[in-house]
Amino acid sequence: MDESELESQEIGKILDIKIPNTFINVLKANGIFDGKILAGLTTDDIKGMETYMREVLLYVLPKEELVLYYGIFSHKPEIFQFTIGDRKILELLQTYFNKKYSKGDINISKNIEKETNDSLALQKKNISQKKQENSGENSNELLESTTEKEELAVKNILHNWLRNKCTDSQWAIISKKLENIKFSFQTDSSACVFCRISCYCKNDNVFTVYKQSQSNTYRKRWILGNFYRHMMNKHLSNLSRSKVIRKTKASDSVDDDMEPSLEPKKFNRSNTLLNYVQVSKKRRTNEDIFKEDSTSEISIIDDIEGSTKISDNEDNVTFLNRCSDAVPEREKPDICILSDELLRGPISATSTNESKSSLELSPTDGIFVHPYSETDKENISPTHNRLREDPTISKEFEDFGENGISKWKSEKYQRKERSRRKREKLNENQHLITDYYPMIINTIEYLIKNEPDITVEYLNILISCNRDLVQQPNSSGMEMNKFLQILCDICKTNSSTSKNKYNYSIKQFALYMYYIGGRVFYETIHANLKNVVPSITTLNRYVRNDKKYISEGDFDFDGLAKFIEERKLAKYVWIAEDCTRINGKIEYNQRNNKIMGFSLPLSNGIPDINTFTATSGEIIQSYFNEATKAHYACVIMAQPLMMNSPAYCLSIFCTDNKFRAEDVSQRWAFIKQSLFELGVTVLGFSSDGDTRYFKTMRIESELPLPPDRRYLSQ
């Protein structure tokens, strides 16, 4: 598509006329984006455009955009018609483009050849050229040959599609009527094959469908979407009314002469192409819930982007693809429609004339795939499942899972599964716990079958263990009862008054749950235990105000001594230190007027806590220019050597992980000395396999180097 061909300024300069933007918008709204299509317009086409403008587009566009398309008719678009000036402009444009393409544009021919890359394209080119030479009046053998084959292709596509939509009794009626559908094949000035289909219901219902590809990567296919939709709306409306996702207001009975209603009551629009209809994962608003309640067929309406949603009534929703330039445009106008069916989203079907050496058409031709995006595949109704079950179905339909859902949404293609497959593929020797399942199951089966005595014995042991667990009145059970009693008392107290109050133990317990389980978990607990546990706000306030604040990089030796004292623990601790990756974030800390998040410089292995003070804006700016953002947190924990004693966080600071073993050694010496002065003995230090820590541990432990690495100590 050469969209610039119809830019009013460009064309206006060439023809030395002024073309109103509204006129160009009308052409684009009718799917006419380039001169090739414009050159082939007929009088009927122009009438169809006017009808479409009067009956369809005015309901699709928002009010504020009507003026962009209807010009002087914007206040009464239902009487829209081309003015004399418009018709003159149209004639000039047609004349211009007819001349342009009748010269046998070599580039076009080359493009066509590239697109199709087969002999048929060459045939079409010849047909087109000969047709133009003969002013389109004389038929020729090539054209006849091609159109016969294409007619057969289109007939087969429609035949197969309709057969899958109908029950046997309905098909008996429909199949006879299909014989009355008229086909008229032609090639346009750009050698594109197109077909005009007159439905059996009314002769003036003419659909023009093009055979074209969406991109070079796809086969050419017939874009029959509007005819399909016409059949669905007018003749098959009662077949899949309850489940078809792409719904229109349709008659309750099959009525050949009944016009489909296109009267929309409301519509919605958004910016980009997304799923037309799917179960929304968004938090539903009250409005959404209302829609759910009030509609029987569409439960949740998600964003419809790149398309316009029209709700005919509460039971039906129609989705119309927008084709004005006020909406995201497609690269090619997939379909040029001369009837009131225009704006409905196209469905396409392939004809295999180009992809098969022979022209025999198989049922596989009867697929219909939305040509725009995979997302649109969701629009295909559940009736497509029947197509899917058809063994002759096209491979393209394999992209759909059950209920017409794209295969990409199945668990198989989810991130976790993909990661797992990759992980297991990279490490084929990795044993999985599931590898042992068959062996265990076989063993159990063997025992049950061949060793009934052992089985009974084991079962008795299990039963007795379970009984002991339940009945044993141990001390832990009593403690739990006491704690539950505290919770009940708090609940009673708070429920009887309008003001909640929580004691220290409850806050500590709630804080533990909050930290361990996370916000969502705690919110759930809080919502289900009203007046028993405090809100998150209360917990945060408690932590902020009632807890001792430890500055980054500061060593809380006094706190550790008090911790040991309060719990009456032995004054012996083991120090553990490690760095862990964090997502760095620079923040201002109002408590100590410092900027946090930068890597603290080390002084004799000890982080310098006097840096990054926020004294002025310039100073702060200098920190950002000169300091390093920390990506690691170094945590130093002290573990008292008593059973069930928790560890105590001695210090924590941000670092860029750039330090040496000497720094670690000096830091540990400082810790050891500081705690010794408080009467606490450090029995040892430990860390993970970091080489700096490892080296320090080896030195502290006075372990010799391996014989082959003695050079490291030199």
Added chain:
DNA sequence: ACCGTAGGGAGTATTGACAC
């Protein structure tokens, strides 16, 4: 003074679509 609700901002995790 204490507590709870609601909601915004920022960052992270997840997911769908698409090209290959």
Added chain:
DNA sequence: GTGTCAATACTCCCTACGGT
């Protein structure tokens, strides 16, 4: 199947505001 990107969903942190 896989990698990548963009959009969306989710989570966490914090604050304003109001009630008792």
